[in-house]
Amino acid sequence: MNAPVNPKELELQTVEFKLDGKTIVSYEGETILKAAKRHGIDIPHLCFKDGYRADGNCRACVVEINGERTLAPSCCRSATPGMDVKANSERALKSQKLVLEMLLSDMPDEGFKWVGDSKEEEQKNQHGELSTWAARLDVTVRPELKALRREKVSHDVSHPAMAVNLDACIQCNRCVRACREEQVNDVIGYAMRGSHSEIVFDLNDPMGDSTCVACGECVQACPTGALMPKGLIGSQTVDRKVDSVCPFCGVGCQITYNVKDEKIVSVEGRDGPANHNRLCVKGRFGMDYIHNPQRLTKPLIRKAGVAKDETLLEGKQDWSDIFREATWEEALELAGGGLKKLKDQYGNKVLAGFGSAKGSNEEAYLFQKLVRTGFGSNNVDHCTRLCHASSVAALLEGVGSGAVSNQVNDVEHSSLIFLIGSNPTANHPVAATWFKNAAKRGAKIVLCDPRATEISKHAWRTMQFKPDTDVAMLNAMIYTVIEEGLVDKDFVENRSNNFEALKENIKGYSPEAMAPICGIPAETLREVAREFATTKSAMILWGMGISQHVHGTDNARCLIALVSITGQIGKPGSGLHPLRGQNNVQGASDAGLIPMMFPNYQRVDNPEAHAWFEKFWDTPLDKKPGYTVVEIMHKITAPDSDPDKIRGMYVEGENPAMSDPDLNHARHALASLDLLVVQDIFMTETALLADVVLPASAWPEKVGTASNTDRMVQMGKKAINPPGDAKPDLWIIQQIAKRMGLNWNYQGADDGVAEVYDEMRQAMHAAINGITWERLEKESSVTYPCLSAEDPGRPIVFDDKFDTKDGRVKLVPADIIPANERPDAEYPFVLITGRQLEHWHTGSMTRRATVLDAIEPMATVSMHGEDMTQLGVSAGDVITVQSRRGEVAIHVRRDDGTPRGVIFIPFAYYEAAANLITNSALDPFGKIPEFKYCAVKLARGGQAAPVMGYGTNDPSRKQAVVTC
Structure with a gap:
């Protein structure tokens, strides 16, 4: 329970050294190149990119260090006290220019093609950063080198968003690091050896057929245009750049719009505090929805x-x-x-x-x-009201605040990351990169979800519990912490209330008793509970798999209790984080866009708050909380x-x-x-x-x-x-x-x-x-x-x-409350709904974005292969999903990460609207509907929707597929 030191709070030691005769100051461990950049001194570089691991393979940044026989790559070499470095010496410049000339000699005749600039500017920017550095150092290619140009490689334009032109590849490795180390998607790699080595996608697949998730990190990293957005082929010039924030999920990635002819032609990631240049497919390639011809333009x-x-x-x-x-x-x-x-x-x-x-x-x-x-x-x-209302209800009750205790990328200080009811690679892709980065550094990810999602590949333990048994599983962990004496006694005594009631309530929830209910072996429940309690810093992050239940508030109460009794809150790498869905759902709630709260969560039936706002707005106000979405x-x-x-x-x-x-x-x-x-x-x-x-x-x-x-x-x-x-x-x-x-x-x-x-x-x-x-x-x-x-x-x-009246966390015991509607002989399957990587919420924006619609154009239901076999259907077939409220006909997608007896449908498709089926039963505290659980039955066949999508990519498209 010892609080780890936050490296960001350490005072950095400084080092003085000479660069081209000028004394400059660097931080201990800082490379020569980074120190030079900070002081406005240019050293050419191609394989180096801010934020990435330095690779030192292009040798464009070599410098001469006094007393050393060989030139050193400045991107990898740290400065030491008294070091005398020359970046502009005759020897260093000769080597830098030679590297640029040799790389430039292998470039195709046409690269970026910066149409609209002067001929001189076109030449300077023909191959991106490579041409830019060559122009700055006055490098031209000798004819005899051009004659030795490598064999031309065919272009790959199989992906709807990106073009691959390996003719322009200098094998700087930036795209590999972008994919494997930053985004941790492991799609791009090297194949072959020596002069035959090349960049490949998966097992040398076309990019469009690979497992690429289209985050575009490789495109943003590429210095030559070997990888580039399709929308920018033919012209890289823009009229202006405008800094903003991504309008999709709640991560809050900072972006830059590139505007040409009053249209956003591309989007770049900015070095914002939440994303540090990273984006997902929606943020990078989904912004053209605003130019869709179906925009409303008249009242x-x-x-x-x-x-x-x-x-x-x-x-x-x-x-x-x-x-x-x-x-x-x-x-x-x-x-x-x-x-x-x-x-x-x-x-x-x-x-x-x-x-x-x-x-x-x-x-x-x-x-x-x-x-x-x-x-x-x-x-x-x-x-x-439809996403985290129950989480907020529990947080306000327990810790006095409806927001997170720690920020997402604080997981860099976590030794254990507890993800529950969340599919971050689909719903919060940039946040997921921080989790995957942490796992690569040695942090343990525990994934708790009824579905084994993509992040499970990086998990230390995956607890695929039965749907609707969250409280049973979490109470078993709390039981273990208390029974085995792993409670942080100092924290509980000095910073919590109601521990004895929690301890009494938990007595019937041993892992051995709960294992048959939640489907997780007792020894696994105990192992994870012990690790959570004894690790240096554990952080819980959750999604709507926790909140969208009739017991959503109880689910969140259990999470609050778990971090509190183990002291895993209020320090770096530890705490509570409900991953907010929409880009401004946190802000809208803060601003009072809810029926029971004025701005900043001041209750409308609180006499003091009510009087203050009546005076502030100079008008009489209703003293009674209003109705929520479903109640309305x-x-x-x-x-x-x-x-x-x-x-x-x-x-x-x-x-x-x-x-x-x-x-x-x-x-x-x-x-x-x-x-x-x-x-x-x-x-x-x-x-x-x-x-x-x-x-x-x-x-x-x-x-x-x-x-x-x-x-x-x-x-x-x-x-x-x-x-x-x-x-x-x-x-x-x-x-x-x-x-x-x-x-x-x-x-x-x-x-x-x-x-x-x-x-x-x-x-x-x-x-x-x-x-x-x-x-x-x-x-x-x-x-x-x-x-x-x-x-x-x-x-x-x-x-x-804590933000409670007495400054203490309130521990609220929770008991098992079953879902409002359980499977039975007539409706034997469980339906879970949610979002996809490519499509947001009800799809009105993302399904009108060209790239997003092309990647994921139609509604599908995910189900286990054995259930498909039992039903007698194959991937692509149509089935009818029916509940007591409605039905949809939808195409089948095999997903063995979805457990048997459970199906998953995204709710972004009007042609197969998942919410025709869902149950409006509410959590009594947060008034949130039970989107994550209702009983359904399945039948082969059905009438597929006669219209698919909004015609974003093909206005004449009318029929999805022939139904069976």
Whole structure:
């Protein structure tokens, strides 16, 4: 239980040495090349890349060291006191130039082809960094060397995102290190020997047929264009570069948009604190969704006499048959004015709003303020209700905060990484790289999940427990820690409450008793529990496999208890981290986009908080918590006699007609509303049921902040304008507010965004007090809590006390609660739903991205090979999956990591909408639906969807495959 020393806090020793006659200072262990770069001194280099292990194989960076016979690669050689180094000596320059000339002589005649530049610039940049260094050192290739050029290698354009041109490969090994050491995907390697050696993918497969996950790290690493994005072939010139943050998952990768002709033509990873240049396939190749021709560009109003058809699927009917174009004034009057009429007629409880975790903090804050001050109720929610609501409920109860204790890449200090209910290689791919890096360094990964996912290849132990038995398994571990005397007594005595109740409750949960229930051998449960308790630093990270159950809050309570009784929290490499899903679900929750909390998790029924916000917003506020996502759907279909019956809704950037459980009921509810206003960038399934559709802005088309899973507030910048008459979301929200009778007038920097942010900062009650708009513009990312301008932020919290009233963690015992719906003779299989690597949430963005759609174009159900054999189907066949609520016909994918008796369906596909099947039963504390467990039956055959996708890659594509 000893706290490890954080290397980042050590004071680095310095070393003085001479470089080209100038005395410079380097840090102990720093290489000559890095020290030179820090001091603005250029030494040519090709195989070296910041952040990567130095390889020293290109020899372009050699320097002369006084007293040494041979030249030394500066990328590998550390400076020592008094060393005299010459990078520009005659001997060093001659060698550097010779290396560049020989490499350049083997290049193809056409490389990057920087079209649009002058001939001189084209020549300088023809082969990327190689040409750039050659031009700077005035290197030209002698004709006799060109005559010895190697045999031409054919191009590989089999991958939808990347092109391979090994003619331009200099075997610098950067792509190999990128793939094997940074991203740890182990796809790229070397084959053959000597002069015949070459870069290969897997077993010399075409890139498009390999196991490549299209993270693009190799493309970003390649210095010559041997690997490059297909979208940049023919021209590398861009009009401008704009720094921002990725709009997909909650990792919060910092990115740079490359803009040409008012289009984002490529994306690069930035050296941000969460990603350090790394990206996944969505962040690097999924941004062209914003240029999809299906973008909404005009306000739309439902045509008179056109009924709302809840059975209508996107793609079966052109939306122009349903809606007519309107002016902004007409649409806003019908939207805002219509909502106000309903409120005036029926009272404050009849309206509700769903905000978005895909937008900015400022939009989330203003949206919840609109609902509370304009609609007059707390009926406001967003997709946190569908992902980590139960985790937050347990965290607020136990540790007093709804956010993480440590940041993702703090696992570099972990000796054990406990991953449970998470598939990080698919859902948080960049975060997964830090786990894989840690495993390569010797950290032990324990994977606990009903499915054996990709990360299991790197795990020390994989505990593939039976679905729905989380509490049984975790309680068995807690039992072991207590029974075997592994409790951190000092921590428990001084920093926790309720330990005796936990100890008493756990008595019936021995590993031997729980093994038959959870399916994990007792000796394995004990082994993992001992390792967790006795290792130097253990960190728990979890996903929606923990939260999306009727016992989701209890699952998280067990995790809190496990880290607390072992003292594995409040220090580097130890703690609790619920991996947040959406890019701004953390920030939207912080900003108060939830029905029971004002900003910064201040309860609406707390008299002190209620009084403060009434004064702050200068308006009376409802004292009663509002309804959550699923509850709102039930209140829409309530009888007219119910005073809380909801009759009007404003939905901004959410798609409940795809994301809610039991979609037949949810769609019926949405179609039953007197007025539904939808604000989005595409005609989503929810928008098809609307009365008014307002065209909004995508993330790269506006300025705003987002808060990632690591508690980092980060700045997103505008790269291009919205298309047509589409407007920024913040502007639309204010226009609705105006028609609700609110007198808002946000002005100033970035069209009022900065002023809204500053108001939110005040409402957050010191949590982000030190993170001003000006500071974010300068620093891009700041971690909270951050109490003052001088405060650097706290990456690790709970090191001295918890955020509870008494500063102690509250240990809450949990007992086994079965799923709401168990398999039986009629419905013998268990359905688990979730996301895929390529597609995000309901797919409205990612399925309109060309590369993502090409890689993963259709819905599939994953099932074990033995279950397939028993059912009499093969991969690619169609089966029908049916629950008590609905059914889908879907193609089969073999996955032996999915246990027998269980199937997995991603919920991004409207053609086979998984949520037609799911159960709307709720966790009583977090009010989250049970997406991770319901009973289904399977049958061979079925009618495949007549339309597949959104025609992103082939507009004429109508039929998926012939059904069996």
